[in-house]
Amino acid sequence: MTNNLRDAMTDLVTAVPDHVVPSELAETAFASGRRRRIRRRLVGVGAVVATVAAVLGLVVPMVGDVQSLPPANSDDDVGVTSYPQRVGHQWWVRDIPDKPGPIAGLVRVDLQLHALAPSGHRWRVPADGVIDEEPAISADGRYISYISGDEGPYVIHDLVTGELVEFPQISRGLSFGGEPLTDTPFISYPQQPSFWSPDGSRVIIPASPREQNSDYERVVLGVDGSFTAITLEETRGSSWDGRRMTNWCSSIGTTASRRWMR
Amino acid sequence: MDDFEAFVRARSAALARVAYLLTGDAHLAEDLLQDALARVAERWKAVCRGGDPEPYVRRILYTRAVDGSRSRRRRAEVLRAEPELWPELRSPGDDADAIARRLVLRDALAKLTPRQRAVLVLRYYEDQTVAQAADLLGCSVNTVKSQTRYALARLRELAPELAETFERVEAVDKP
Numbered sequence: 001m002t003n004n005l006r007d008a009m010t011d012l013v014t015a016v017p018d019h020v021v022p023s024e025l026a027e028t029a030f031a032s033g034r035r036r037r038i039r040r041r042l043v044g045v046g047a048v049v050a051t052v053a054a055v056l057g058l059v060v061p062m063v064g065d066v067q068s069l070p071p072a073n074s075d076d077d078v079g080v081t082s083y084p085q086r087v088g089h090q091w092w093v094r095d096i097p098d099k100p101g102p103i104a105g106l107v108r109v110d111l112q113l114h115a116l117a118p119s120g121h122r123w124r125v126p127a128d129g130v131i132d133e134e135p136a137i138s139a140d141g142r143y144i145s146y147i148s149g150d151e152g153p154y155v156i157h158d159l160v161t162g163e164l165v166e167f168p169q170i171s172r173g174l175s176f177g178g179e180p181l182t183d184t185p186f187i188s189y190p191q192q193p194s195f196w197s198p199d200g201s202r203v204i205i206p207a208s209p210r211e212q213n214s215d216y217e218r219v220v221l222g223v224d225g226s227f228t229a230i231t232l233e234e235t236r237g238s239s240w241d242g243r244r245m246t247n248w249c250s251s252i253g254t255t256a257s258r259r260w261m262r
Numbered sequence: 263m264d265d266f267e268a269f270v271r272a273r274s275a276a277l278a279r280v281a282y283l284l285t286g287d288a289h290l291a292e293d294l295l296q297d298a299l300a301r302v303a304e305r306w307k308a309v310c311r312g313g314d315p316e317p318y319v320r321r322i323l324y325t326r327a328v329d330g331s332r333s334r335r336r337r338a339e340v341l342r343a344e345p346e347l348w349p350e351l352r353s354p355g356d357d358a359d360a361i362a363r364r365l366v367l368r369d370a371l372a373k374l375t376p377r378q379r380a381v382l383v384l385r386y387y388e389d390q391t392v393a394q395a396a397d398l399l400g401c402s403v404n405t406v407k408s409q410t411r412y413a414l415a416r417l418r419e420l421a422p423e424l425a426e427t428f429e430r431v432e433a434v435d436k437p
Contacts, residue, residue, distance in 0.1 A: 008424070009283060012364045015351065017275035019293045028272035029296055030263055033303025040304070127425045160353040 075231045078160055079140025079200075080104050084120030096123035098162035102141035115144070121131075134193040137201035143223060145194060150159070150174050151182045156203065156223055165225050170207055185210055187217060267304050269315060269338035270299060277323060283383045286372035297330060298323040321398055324384070328376045328399070363424075370421040378413035383408055 025166070038042045082104035087107055096115050100123060109120070113135065114122040125135065125144065135146035139161070148155045152171035153187035159162055173180065175186030186207040188194075200223070207219045209229070216229040263352060281291035283299075301317050309315045331353070351364045371379055377399070384395040385406075392410075396403045418425060 003385045005382075006369050006389070008363070009383070011360070012351070012367055013279035013282050016277040016288070016291070017289045020278040020282055020295065022275045022292065025274055025295070029270065030266050030303045030306075031301035032296070032300035033306065036300060036304040073318065151381040 004056065061149060062162065074261055078142055080142075083116045084118060084122065087116065087122070088121050089118060093122050093124050096125045096159075100159055102159060103137060103144070106135065129262060134191060136194045136196055136203060138196040138203075139198055140200050142200060143196070143203075145196075145205075145221070147172060147188055152184055154205070154221065156221060158223070165221075165223060167221055167227060168221070169227060170205075172212070173208075181209075183210070186216075196239060206208075265310060266303055273316065273319070277319065280320075280323060280383060280387070281327070283371065283387055284324070284376070284379055286368055286379070294323065294327055294330070299328050301326070308351055324380050325400065366421050366423060370417050370424070373420055374413050374416055378409050378416070381409040382413050382417075385410055414431055 069174045079091060083104045085107075093109075093112075093114060100115070100117065102118070104118045105116045107114050107116055108124070109122070113125055115125040115137075116122055127128045135144055137144045142155055143158055144154045145154065147153075147170065148166075150172050151174075152168055154167040154170040155164055157166075170183055170186045170188050171182040171184040173182070173184070174188065186209055188205055188207040192206045194203050196203050202220050204218055206217065206222045207229075209216045215231040218230050220226075220230060222228075277298075278291060278295055282288065283295045285291045285294055290296065296321065301322050302315065306315075307320050314319070351361055371382070374382070378401060382394060384398065385391045385392070390398070392403050394404050396406045399406070
C-alpha cells in the first residue's frame, strides 16, 4: 500500500534517529528496567509481609487472651489446669466415663449437655437416665453434681477417682395419679441450679422439704457425704467466700442465680 | 544484557522513527522510547523466552504512546523553553520547500489525538492491515476504521496544502 502519505511520513522521519536515539540508550533503558523489576518485587514482598503482619495482629491477641485466663485451682494437683481455645466439631460423642479427669466446663450442643475436657474433647453428660438440666461443676472441675433421675438420688460424681456420693434424701418429687412416686424428705427441681463452694468441698442446692411447716429452704451437701439442711434465714449474710453467697441467698430465681455464678 | 544491547542497537533507529511519528517531537519521542525499552528490559528474559522480542516491544511502544501521552506532554512543555529549530527535520542537501513540507505534516499530525496518530502510523507508515492494527492497539477493527477516517478528515482540514496526499490515501483505502 505504497502511497503519498507513506512517502511523506518516511520523508518526515529520515533524519530523526540521530536526534532521538541517545548513545547510551541500551544501558539507561536496561538500568531503568532493573530498577522497575526490583521495585515490583519489593512491592510484592511488602504486600506479603503486610498480610502476615495483619493476620498475626488479629490472631496473637486472641491467643494471648485465652492463654492469660488462669486455670481454676491451678496450684492443686487434682484440678483442671487449662481450658480449650475452641469447641470444635466432633463426629462421635460418647457418654462421660467414670474417671475422665477434671473437666473444663459444660457446653450445650443441640439441647444436649456436654462436658468439655481441657483438650476440647466432649462427652455427653449427664449419662443415661440422668435428667438434671442444671448440673453444677466445682471450680476446679473435679466434681459434677446433679439429680440423677425422677426418683433421685442427688449425686456428686468425683471425676478423678470415679467415686459416686449419693444423697437419697432428695428427689424430683414427681407424683403419679395423685400419689407421689417417692417419699424423700426433700424435693429439688432439675431447673434449679446448684452451686459449689470455691474450695470444691460442698455444694448448695435449693430443696423444699416435703413437710409443710418446715423452715428449711436449702441443703448443703459435702463431698464426704455430709448433709445439712438450712433455712433461708441462716443462709442470708453467710458466704462461701464472704461475698457471692450473699447475693445468691438474698435473691430468688434463676436469673439472679446465674449472675451469682459469674 | 548483551542480547538487549544488541537488540537496541539493531532496532533503535526504526523504533525511534515510529516514536517520533507517534509523538511529533524529538524530546517526547526519546522519552517514549526510553520508557518503552525500560518496560521491555524489566521482563527481558521472559520476553526472549517467547521468541522474537520485536512484536512485544512494538506493542509496548504503541500502547505507551496512547496511554502515557498526557504525562509526557506535560514534561515536554517544561523542557521546551527555547524556540524549536527542529534539527531533526533537516537533512543535508534539503531545500526550503522540503523542510516546510515536513513541518506542515508534523504540525498536522501533532494536532491529532494519540490514538488517531497511532492508527495512521500503523496503517500507512508500517503497512499493517486493519486487523493487525486492531490487534496491536487492543481495540476493535471498527475502531481502527473509524479512527482512520476521522484522522484523515482532520488532516485534510489542518493541512489543505497536503490535500493531494490524503486524497490518494482515501482512494487506496476504499474497498
